[in-house]
Amino acid sequence: xxxxxxxxxxxxxxxxxxxxxxxxxxxxxxxxxxxxxxxxxxxxxxxxxxxxxxxxxxxxxxxxxxxxxxxxxxxxxxxxxxxxxxxxxxxxxxxxxxxxxxxxxxxxxxxxxxxxxxxxxxxxxxxxxxxxxxxxxxxxxxxxxxxxxxxxxxxxxxxxxxxxxxxxxxxxxxx
Numbered sequence: 001x002x003x004x005x006x007x008x009x010x011x012x013x014x015x016x017x018x019x020x021x022x023x024x025x026x027x028x029x030x031x032x033x034x035x036x037x038x039x040x041x042x043x044x045x046x047x048x049x050x051x052x053x054x055x056x057x058x059x060x061x062x063x064x065x066x067x068x069x070x071x072x073x074x075x076x077x078x079x080x081x082x083x084x085x086x087x088x089x090x091x092x093x094x095x096x097x098x099x100x101x102x103x104x105x106x107x108x109x110x111x112x113x114x115x116x117x118x119x120x121x122x123x124x125x126x127x128x129x130x131x132x133x134x135x136x137x138x139x140x141x142x143x144x145x146x147x148x149x150x151x152x153x154x155x156x157x158x159x160x161x162x163x164x165x166x167x168x169x170x171x172x173x174x175x
């Protein structure tokens with residue numbers, strides 16, 4: 001959000017429009033910009049870079065025979081950065097998830113930061129709710145700003161994290 005203050009402003013506007021009451025399902029649902037930003041952040045930096053699985057039966061993939069019992073790993077980040085499914089995949093563009101584009105629906109596994117199919121993480125909706133609650137609490141009183149002009153370099157494994165820490169500053173919002 002510090003890198004994309006225009007999107008931070010959209011989420012702040014959503015937070016400011018929430019009723020002065022405990023956040024409920026309707027309030028969470030109203031945070032549409034937060035939803036788009038979260039999906040885009042997860043597309044660019046999936047929380048689990050590799051999903052290990054074991055082949056349950058022999059199969060062929062791109063001319064290679066994979067025997068039952070062989071360990072394989074899926075890399076959702078590879079598909080989520082593919083120009084086959086995403087317009088300008090390197091660009092931060094939360095609108096790609098909006099109703100006019102829905103690029104995440106171009107393939108059933110195009111957006112899969114929580115895995116997919118029968119083994120999709122059951123925490124997907126809970127995690128989304130937690131992030132929206134956190135954003136509502138934080139952005140009600142603060143803005144996030146970059147502490148440096150240097151680009152943030154990310155380590156992707158074992159889990160995504162900024163190399164050398166996250167250079168951000170929380171500034172009290174003037175209300």
